[in-house]
Amino acid sequence: MKNADLDNLLDQCQRSVKLALLVAETGLSVEQCRCDLESANGVLAKALKKSTTQTENDYINGRQFALCIDGGGSKCAAVIIDQTGTIIGRGRSGPCNLTDGRSMQEVISNLVTATQSAMDECKKDQTVAACSPGVASLQGCFKTAWIGLAGMDRSGYREELLPLLREKFGLHSPGSLRLSNDVDLLAALMSQRPETRSVIILIAGTGxxxxxxxxxxxxxxxxxxxxxxxxxxxxDEGGGYAIGQQGIKLTLACLEERRLGICEERLGEFEDAILRQLGCLVPDPNCIDLVSQLLAQNQRPSTKSQIAAAAEAVLSVAKHSEKAMMILHDQxxxxxxxxxxxxxxxxxxxxxxxxxxxxxxxxxxxxxxxxxxxxxxxxxxxxxxxxxxxxxxxxxxxxxxxxxxxxxxxxx
Structure with a gap:
């Protein structure tokens, strides 16, 4: 490098020798190298290693890869695609709603599990063998990633989670990792609908x-x-939890009326469907303690997940049950x-x-x-x-x- 070029580079780097060396060595932008240096706490060797890894892995055997994760209240779904839009891997894991009392580490664990599951499928594609599954392999496998999590809008979550995810996935350069609410993922569809200037995203999932x-x-x-x-x-009316909750409450009322002698009729199709979904259908309904089962401590799946799953039972009998249709109309x-x-x-x-x-x-x-x-x-x-x-x-x-x-x- 000529003296004039070196002086110019130092000026761009505000006379920071470390930053100038990082730019010269990696060929990355000043802004990107500054971000890498800051994330490495000013240690040039560490920043150089991260920047080099990122640059080398932007392309794997001539292909680039993007990761997107949709983390909702019932599941976490990951998709890996290449630059042509071809899906090369899908993975799933447990729920990722931060407002359900899950720790940051539990959420990160589910995100990593879903990603590694998607990467397992990548092994079928010989051109991405360099991205074999494993925690270490997450470093530098993706050009870019977008993680959308339910509950991310709550105060403080983004600031706490973003640096942890940057470190886990090795995405330190500006713009390489986006962290947002899961609903924001769907707003990307606006680019396909230029005829409208506004869109409403309406979600009816667990919530x-x-x-x-x-x-x-x-x-x-x-x-x-x-x-x-x-x-x-x-x-969260209109979602699975609210639907399932109403179905369970009607079933509880029916069971209680039988135990109290108010009603002697056998359980109907609606109640049978709810109890079957919850794994409580037994020959003698008077022996069912549904409340204790649902509220048991430290159970898996969680109480919330069980109640939300009961929505499937309500929906499955809706065409034949007035109770189910009443719930759905109301929701x-x-x-x-x-x-x-x-x-x-x-x-x-x-x-x-x-x-x-x-x-x-x-x-x-x-x-x-x-x-x-x-x-x-x-x-x-x-x-x-x-x-x-x-x-x-x-x-x-x-x-x-x-x-x-x-x-x-x-x-x-």
Whole structure:
């Protein structure tokens, strides 16, 4: 390097010799090297090792890889794709909702497990043999990653979790790791719908939440309003937990009335479905202690997971059970009239008319045809007509494709 070039580089690095050496050695940008040096606590050798690893692994046998993880209240789903959008690995693990009392380490463990499970599939692709599973292999395997977690909007979570994930996945350069709410993954669909300037994402999974996004100047999505998502203790009507809870309460009432001699009728199809889902169906219903089973301490699956799973029983008998249909009508009504309805009020922050707004539905509850039919019927009753209504089953894939479509150096 000529003296003039060296002087120029030192000027760019504000006369920091360590930073200048890191830039000269790796060929990375000053900003990126400054970030690497700071994350290495100013130790040049450590920063050099991380930067070199990142650079070498941006391409593995001529291919680049992006990781996206959708961490919700019932499961964690990971997808790995290459630069062509080809899926090369999928993985799953346990729930990742930070508001459910899980420690940061438990959440990170589930994220790593889902990623390693996806990487197990990568072994079938000989061109990615360099990314064999194992904790160490997470370092530098991905050009970029997007992790969307339920509960991430709560105060302090992002600041605590982000540096831990950067270290775990070896993603230290600016823009290489995005950490957001899981709903934000679906907002990436806006790039595929240029005809609308606003979209509402409505989730009915374990819980429920609605968020409105506007298209920003760069073509991305900016969240402007949120409704619901209060958690299973305070609300989340329309989601699996609320549906399952109502089903269990009706079943408990039926069992109690039998024990008290108020009712002598046998259990119906609805109650049988609930008890079967919970593993409590026995010949003598009077022997069932459902409350004790659900509230037992330190059990797996958790009480929340068991209650949410009971929604499957409610949905499975909906066509034949008045009780099930009553629950679903009530939950759909609340989801449309309140959770979604608040974002459609003309005085709501970021309001755009429904005719100019797209609606994206996601979450396991929306995968049931009966629930979707009731939902669309309720929209019709309320005379709400969106520009389009689209259901998305794979938020992780949506996020991964969005990552690979970003120009180099642009924060995902």
């Amino acid at each position: 429920s939440v609605a968020m409105r996004y506007h298209r920003d100047s760069s073509g991305g999505a900016t969240r402007v309003a949120r409704s619901g998502g209060w958690g299973h203790i305070l609300g 759909v009504r609340h989801l449309v009239d309140h959770t979604l309805g608040r974002l459609l009020h003309p005085q709501c922050a970021g309001f755009v008319s429904d005719e100019e707004t797209g609606l994206v539905l996601s979450g396991g509850i929306f995968s049931h045809p009966t629930y979707r039919e009731l939902f669309l019927e309720r929209l019709s009753v309320k005379r709400v007509s969106f520009a389009y209504v689209e259901r998305v089953e794979d938020a992780a894939l949506t996020g991964a494709i969005s990552l690979m479509s970003k120009p180099p150096g642009l924060s995902p």
